[in-house]
Amino acid sequence: MIESIKILRRQGKQTIPDVTNVTLPGVFRGIPIIQDKPCADGCSACIEQCPTDAILLDVNGRISIDMGKCVFCGECAEVCPSDKISFSKNHLNATTTRKNLVIAQGMPAEVKFDADAIRKEIQTVFHKSLKLRQVSAAGCNACELELNACGNANFDMGRFGIEFVASPRHADGIVITGPISTNMSAAMQICHEAVPHPKIIVLTGACAISGGIFEKSEVLQRQYVEEVGVDLYVPGCPPHPLTFINGILQLIRKRN
Amino acid sequence: MNTLVTKNGESFLVSEIPFVPYQEFTGTVLALLHDYNNHVVHYISLKSTSGILPIVICIANDATAEIHVVGFEYDTTTLRSIESITLHNAALHIFERDLWERHGIAYQNHPWLKPVRFPKNSSHGQTIDDYAFFRIEGGEIHEVGVGPIHAGVIEPGHFRFQCVGEEVVHLEIKLGYQHRGVEGEFVKARNDVQRSVIAESIAGDTSIGNAWAHAMCMEGLRGITPDHSTQADRTIALELERIAIHMGDLSALNTDVAYQLGSAVFGTLRTPLINYFQHWCGNRFGKGLIRPGYNRFELTTALQNRLSEMLDDINKQYTAMAEKMFNSPSVVNRFEGVGAVPENVARKIGVVGMPARTAGILRDVRISHPFGVYGKAPYPAILLHTGDVLARAKLRRLEIDASMDYMQGLLADPRSAYEARPTVKKMPPRSMVISMVEAWRGELAHIVLTDEVGEIEMVRVKDPSMHNWFALAQALRNTPISDFPINNKSFDLSYCGHDL
């Protein structure tokens, strides 16, 4: 008994007190910043280098990065001869609309969170309690491990009434990870349909949002997620637990 | 014996592989596997030309650090039936199944020709749903099906139990739900970065292991040997990945037997370990660190000191907790004697990694086929014998201890700065390389082949789980079904690594 108390005492308090206001340590790569200056003549080094084709070049020679595809490897910043691309430490990049995930040249390191796009019932019904069923549809398990971490002693998502549950019947929505393999698509759809109304869908990770690094694979079946309405996109490979938690909190927060 | 002999990470010409008649091939394989030092690393088909499919097996010798490669040719236009080797050596069963699924090879007397992972079985027109489960008939028997979606936040797979009352008579594991076409994506990829990101996404909990195995193949083909510091840092990263996952697994094992203290403490001890990866390379799983020929982020003096201090600190808390856990009768009693896979069974199935080392079989690529700096700085042999859940938990404990010591040793070594990143050299045509990495689960093996102009023609990946899923099925025999969770957790096998 005394030993157990000693062990716990040595551990100290592990919980992050305010999850909405944290600066992540180390070389965390959050929302990218693309400086508003011209590229070197004829250069397309970043576009060539990007493993998920997340960098787009428009007709005016301006570039943008689609965080729905980005795996935040930072290789583009490394090859750019004009230091035009960098990654901020801002991890708050979850949002409600797909197009808001695209960071254009000259934009600040922030993501637009369209409160108007949120269905009214989400805040009225879920703002105090949200139970989620997670479905891994060919996720590499890094996304899944981070979602698990959301509930651990450090991040403690449970304090906000947000929890993962076993049965879709007990859930208020599903959180999908992975590019959605053909082999998993039917089970995922059945699971979503089993969740009672009102319900939400959250796509977590580059794979779920766009197919990510597996986008061109022939053994995916993404039709269902492309057609069903998505309530929240959480980018990353994998998204940091704080990205997920803050995204959900933003979504269900009570607005007047 | 007529085989090509190669080593871990060395490239060779495909034309050097002897292709022999099937009968001779079978004889060679069985003769090799008769020696306990030998085990199957991979058994794959190469690219077929006008209906002739070359099939090769790679068998590693743990005593001599050699890998034997030998093959036979199969005519896919006639699909003549050939005798399965599985009946004589069960270690081949999953590989023959895989070959059958890919090409429709007509195996005679294979006990278990069922789909492995593809949504459409190319030769049989079946889908993953056309899966004939094994059934036991009888009034006493009842069937329990679980999955593909499980209660927790984990990957999908289907488990089908045949039970008498509470007791499991047979467990069949059906996988494939995670299949993303990894091997094909490697070939489509246009550059090293893309391939590295694919490797890191084969299994997120083994990002370092797979990134390294892939890099080793590319380095072997290009004739590049990374400098000592690069290799030392990869070794540190691999051991860090190992103890982070082991720590999480110890936590989960405690959760499953309702030992809250162990569950919480090991769980929080995992956090600084994976956060360290973020400090080092910007990703909690070490994604983005290893690339063919180099590491993107050097372990600077500041990072080295930080790691050393962190390990010291974790060590104190961890040792106290581990002592307590393994002296708690309530925990030990739940683990002891449960789900035993003894040595004779383990040998028959051909298990690798943890389930081998807990059953008295020293199968550890770090020791037998050293890569990185494991040749110069040997990793200690850790061997247990009971093969049960307790042994699998203990092995994790011993490996965490050993890996922490080992990393401290590497950190104490004098080191020089990274050399300049090597320029990308062309790969030789029609060549092949096999790399093996002892990741936390066990032996990963990657194979890369080049075509006639030296471009990548084929990439094959084997996760240790390919060998080991069957061990979980064996562990459940005559075990109460309520012990499935601790058994499953104690193996902690990979779904996505298996399904690819």
Ligand code: SF4
């Ligand atoms: S987004 Fe990245 S971490 Fe998540 S499942 Fe896909 S590859 Fe894994």
